[in-house]
Amino acid sequence: MDLVEIASKHILLQQSRKALKGRCPFHNDETTSLMIIAQSNYFKCMGCGAEGGPVEFLMLIDGKSRNEVVSQLAKQEFSV
Numbered sequence: 327m328d329l330v331e332i333a334s335k336h337i338l339l340q341q342s343r344k345a346l347k348g349r350c351p352f353h354n355d356e357t358t359s360l361m362i363i364a365q366s367n368y369f370k371c372m373g374c375g376a377e378g379g380p381v382e383f384l385m386l387i388d389g390k391s392r393n394e395v396v397s398q399l400a401k402q403e404f405s406v
């Protein structure tokens with residue numbers, strides 16, 4: 327699961343020196359508080375403190391539980 331690919335469907339990402347940056351979709355973000363470290367498949371927001379990997383991103387953005395996200399992803403993998 328590629329966090330950058332998932333996140334770029336929801337937010338506009340800008341390349342900065344160390345990481346990708348974007349407006350955090352999890353709080354009212356006036357700047358680009360959300361950092362995504364592609365190598366680690368990890369995100370962190372400096373504004374609201376949201377952090378995690380692809381599963382956490384989808385949980386927060388869709389308001390779903392971990393089980394829902396995991397089973398949704400499993401279905402997608404089977405259907406490919």
Ligand SMILES: [Zn+2]
Pocket residue numbers: 350351352353355359371372373374375376
């Ligand atoms: Zn945030």
